Amino acid sequence: xxxxxxxxxxxxxxxxxxxxxxxxxxxxxxxxxxxxxxxxxxxxxxxxxxxxxxxxxxxxxxxxxxxxxxxxxx
Numbered sequence: 583x584x585x586x587x588x589x590x591x592x593x594x595x596x597x598x599x600x601x602x603x604x605x606x607x608x609x610x611x612x613x614x615x616x617x618x619x620x621x622x623x624x625x626x627x628x629x630x631x632x633x634x635x636x637x638x639x640x641x642x643x644x645x646x647x648x649x650x651x652x653x654x655x656x
Contacts, residue, residue, distance in 0.1 A: 601639040605632045
């Protein structure tokens with residue numbers, strides 16, 4: 583792998599860590615709300631938000647991987 587891809591990969595790794603941290607935070611919030619009996623309204627909201635965040639992360643990494651592959655073929 584060429585050296586000029588390393589900054590982009592570092593940024594992509596930080597983005598993935600941020601999304602995973604947000605998803606873990608949502609999961610913890612759902613667990614806490616379930617412990618206190620308030621999970622009825624949050625059962626649908628928090629997993630939907632986590633799903634959207636993971637889809638955004640997947641799209642970002644797809645385009646990043648595509649750009650790296652295209653550049654490596656040049």
